Amino acid sequence: MKRHITCCQCGKHPLEKNEIGLNKKLLDPNPAEYYCLECLAQYLEVEPEYLIDKIKAFKEQGCTLF
Numbered sequence: 511m512k513r514h515i516t517c518c519q520c521g522k523h524p525l526e527k528n529e530i531g532l533n534k535k536l537l538d539p540n541p542a543e544y545y546c547l548e549c550l551a552q553y554l555e556v557e558p559e560y561l562i563d564k565i566k567a568f569k570e571q572g573c574t575l576f
């Protein structure tokens with residue numbers, strides 16, 4: 511069963527596959543809580559564009575999370 515994941519900060523849901531993948535890549539392979547892209551950027555103190563670039567880079571590496 512597919513579980514809808516909600517952002518633990520702003521309550522956005524469902525999170526996109528890319529957002530879920532970023533949490534797994536940047537925070538924890540099996541995070542207890544997930545952040546949407548914007549909240550994750552705030553949490554990590556980076557620009558959202560930085561995370562979008564990360565998603566692109568992970569895709570190019572053929573990462574299966576994206």
Ligand SMILES: [Zn+2]
Pocket residue numbers: 517518519520521522545546547548549550
């Ligand atoms: Zn959020």
